[in-house]
Structures are given as C-alpha cells and as structure tokens.
Amino acid sequence: xxxxxLILFVISISVNAQILFDDYFLNKTLRIDFYHTGTADKETIxxxxxxxxxxxGGSKVNLIDTFYFGNYYLNVNDLKTxxxxxxxxxxxxxxxxxxxxxxxxxxxxxxxxxxxxxxxDSIKFTILRRDKENVFQExxxxxxxxxxxxxxxxxxxxxxxxxxxxxxDPNEKLDIVFIAxxxxxxxxxxxxxxxxxxxxxxxxxxxxxxxxxxxNVWGVAAVSEDSGADIPADSIWRKTALSSSYYTFDSERxxxxxxxxxxxxxxxxxPYDQIYILVNSDKYGGGAIYNFYSxxxxxxxxxxxxxxHEFGHGLAGLADEYVDLGTYNDYYNLNVEPWExxxxxxxxxxxKWKRFVEEETPIPTPDEEKYFDKLGAFEGAGYVPxxxxxxxxxxxxxxxxxxxxxxxxxxxxxxxxxxYAE
Numbered sequence: 001x002x003x004x005x006l007i008l009f010v011i012s013i014s015v016n017a018q019i020l021f022d023d024y025f026l027n028k029t030l031r032i033d034f035y036h037t038g039t040a041d042k043e044t045i046x047x048x049x050x051x052x053x054x055x056x057g058g059s060k061v062n063l064i065d066t067f068y069f070g071n072y073y074l075n076v077n078d079l080k081t082x083x084x085x086x087x088x089x090x091x092x093x094x095x096x097x098x099x100x101x102x103x104x105x106x107x108x109x110x111x112x113x114x115x116x117x118x119x120x121d122s123i124k125f126t127i128l129r130r131d132k133e134n135v136f137q138e139x140x141x142x143x144x145x146x147x148x149x150x151x152x153x154x155x156x157x158x159x160x161x162x163x164x165x166x167x168x169d170p171n172e173k174l175d176i177v178f179i180a181x182x183x184x185x186x187x188x189x190x191x192x193x194x195x196x197x198x199x200x201x202x203x204x205x206x207x208x209x210x211x212x213x214x215x216n217v218w219g220v221a222a223v224s225e226d227s228g229a230d231i232p233a234d235s236i237w238r239k240t241a242l243s244s245s246y247y248t249f250d251s252e253r254x255x256x257x258x259x260x261x262x263x264x265x266x267x268x269x270x271p272y273d274q275i276y277i278l279v280n281s282d283k284y285g286g287g288a289i290y291n292f293y294s295x296x297x298x299x300x301x302x303x304x305x306x307x308x309h310e311f312g313h314g315l316a317g318l319a320d321e322y323v324d325l326g327t328y329n330d331y332y333n334l335n336v337e338p339w340e341x342x343x344x345x346x347x348x349x350x351x352k353w354k355r356f357v358e359e360e361t362p363i364p365t366p367d368e369e370k371y372f373d374k375l376g377a378f379e380g381a382g383y384v385p386x387x388x389x390x391x392x393x394x395x396x397x398x399x400x401x402x403x404x405x406x407x408x409x410x411x412x413x414x415x416x417x418x419x420y421a422e
C-alpha cells in the first residue's frame with residue numbers, strides 16, 4: 001500500500017512543484033456558481049454568479065489534481081500565459097440524476113458550484129465532463145477578471161462556527177466541515193455533541209486513525225425551524241436550513257440536498273476541503289458524491305457506519321460495491337475502465353489493483369468462502385450483478401456488517417489525505 005501511495009505522491013509533487021501559490025493566488029476563495037440543465041442524454045452548463053469567500057482551506061502546494069477522479073474536471077489557466085495553475089476533479093447530483101428513469105422524460109435544472117483559490121490576475125475557467133468512453137470533453141468556459149465589481153462579497157448564511165478537532169494550519173491539513181441540518185435552535189448543543197462524537201468515530205477507522213494529525217474538523221451551526229428531514233412518501237415536510245429529503249430519485253434511503261449553493265453558503269463560514277452534512281434524524285439514509293458533499297443521519301443504530309461509508313464516496317470517490325437494480329440505468333459503460341479506485345470492468349485491470357493479487361487467486365474470483373479473505377475481482381458491484389467487479393468479497397463500501405475498507409480503497413483514501421495535508 002505504501003509503495004502505491006508513494007508513487008502517486010511523487011507524481012503529484014513533480015507536477016505541482018512548478019506552480020507557486022503566491023505567484024497566482026490570494027489566501028481566500030473564489031466561488032463560481034452555475035446551473036446544469038438537461039435530460040438523460042444532454043447537458044448545458046450556464047453561469048450564475050461569482051462570490052468571494054474569506055477562507056482558502058485547500059493546499060497551497062498541490063494545486064494540480066493528478067488523480068483524475070470524478071465525472072467532471074475543472075481547469076484554471078492564467079489568461080496571459082495560458083499556463084494551467086489549478087485543477088480539480090468532482091462529481092455532481094445532476095450527473096447521477098441523468099441515469100434515472102425520470103431523466104428520460106423530463107428536462108431538469110439543478111444548481112452547481114465550484115471553488116478555486118482567489119486569482120490575482122485574469123483567468124480562463126473551464127469545466128470538462130467525461131463522455132461515455134471516459135474521455136473528458138469541454139462543457140463550459142468563461143474568462144474571469146478578479147477585479148470585477150460584480151463579484152459578491154456577502155456571506156449569505158453567516159452563523160456560529162467552531163473547531164471540533166484542530167491539528168494545525170488549514171492549508172496543510174484535510175479540513176472537514178460538519179454542517180447542521182434539521183437541528184432547531186434548542187438542539188444546537190446536541191449538534192455540538194454530535195460533531196464531537198462523529199469526529200471521534202472517524203478516528204476509530206483506518207486510514208483516518210493513523211492520520212489524525214493531518215485532519216481538522218469544523219462545525220457550522222445552521223439553525224432549522226423544524227427537526228429532521230423531509231419524507232415525501234409519508235407527507236412529512238420539515239422547514240430546515242438545507243431542505244434535505246429522503247426519496248431522492250425515488251429511493252427511500254437516498255437522503256440528499258438539491259440546493260448545493262446553500263450548502264456552499266454555510267460551508268463558507270470556515271476553511272474547508274470536504275463538506276459533511278449531519279442530519280438530525282433516526283430514519284436510515286444518507287448519500288455522498290465525490291468532492292461535492294457527504295451526508296448522514298445521526299440518530300440511527302447504523303449511523304456510525306453510514307457516516308464512514310458515505311465519507312468514502314465524498315473524499316475519494318469510492319464506488320458502491322453492492323448491487324441495486326432499482327435506481328440507476330447504465331451507470332457504467334462495461335467497455336471502459338471506471339475511474340473509481342475500487343471497481344473494475346477488467347478492461348484495464350492492470351491499472352487497478354491487479355499487481356496486489358496473489359498469483360493463485362483466479363480472476364474473475366469465485367465468490368466462495370475460500371476466497372472471502374483474498375484480494376481478487378468479485379463480480380457484482382457498481383449497482384449491477386454482471387460486468388463490474390469489486391476487490392473483495394465484502395467491505396464497508398458493500399455492506400454495513402463490516403467496519404473495514406479493502407486495500408484499493410485504503411490506498412485511495414490515504415493518497416487523498418496526503419494530497420490535502422502536504
């Protein structure tokens with residue numbers, strides 16, 4: 001595991017060493033808000049507004065994303081020289097929606113948002129998206145002039161924030177922000193306790209346990225009028241800060257927030273790299289999207305492992321390793337290798353975890369008891385029973401009856417932590 005992480009990190013250092021943060025950026029954030037509009041087979045990205053935010057929580061060393069995770073990728077180029085000075089991969093709720101039945105018959109708009117370090121000079125901002133062959137295609141571009149007077153400087157949801165676990169300079173740590181959802185004014189002390197409890201939970205699991213000194217955790221006390229979250233099928237509607245709802249994409253347990261820009265508004269109260277929304281509910285549910293946000297409930301007996309599972313998605317883009325035929329259509333093209341670190345179609349298995357598999361382990365790997373503790377390629381993952389393979393018989397990305405990530409997932413998680421924490 002350490003060898004793989006070292007190779008990835010050396011590549012990252014060599015690419016990023018050519019770009020000095022202070023040459024191009026100020027220590028604050030520029031947020032670019034936009035809209036996704038489309039159907040199952042088309043998408044338009046349109047500009048909304050620019051917002052200046054007071055903190056930059058990201059690395060000042062690793063400015064170029066060398067992982068190429070995510071269904072989208074943003075590039076920032078210096079306008080005068082054309083030099084690439086910042087990039088990040090991410091995924092979106094809109095892209096997930098496009099694989100649902102509804103997207104075949106309805107045109108829909110969802111808001112989106114991206115954050116970059118605030119540029120000193122004019123830039124070209126570009127969003128690319130993977131096509132069905134996994135090739136990035138340009139979807140949106142604009143020139144941004146940082147001295148423009150239309151860049152908003154207001155904090156639309158200023159509220160109480162606090163440190164939960166502090167290891168040091170946010171530019172040298174992975175910064176996670178917990179945002180309260182469905183906590184009334186009278187329940188804010190409970191939110192603070194939940195923040196403490198879930199930070200302690202995080203550090204009980206590998207690889208977070210041995211990297212505790214590389215992580216900061218912050219709390220943002222968003223106050224809701226009502227407790228809980230919407231449950232549309234039961235005609236339950238709550239007035240909450242983020243309007244979270246079960247039955248996202250008509251999947252009961254998929255609990256998400258569609259107004260991503262409001263999520264960003266609350267997160268802006270602290271320096272952050274990852275957003276985790278804590279929902280004050282005892283009904284099972286949650287969700288997460290890579291470099292978008294993660295969300296979990298706090299009152300359910302399975303809440304702890306839901307929390308860890310969802311953070312695997314949000315932080316490192318880990319795929320679900322289970323089968324679910326009821327929500328998505330053709331989520332993976334079986335003729336190309338998925339970008340996620342913990343699933344494979346065997347098209348380019350050598351680029352995944354093949355080198356760690358013991359010679360006597362067959363590929364594909366029979367899902368039989370004698371291989372249950374082996375690394376292999378077990379069929380049934382990425383929501384489908386055929387054509388997509390997972391690394392192990394079981395892991396926390398497959399079910400909640402285990403508390404462990406498998407080796408490819410651990411590799412990806414630790415590499416991302418180091419990327420933020422250098």
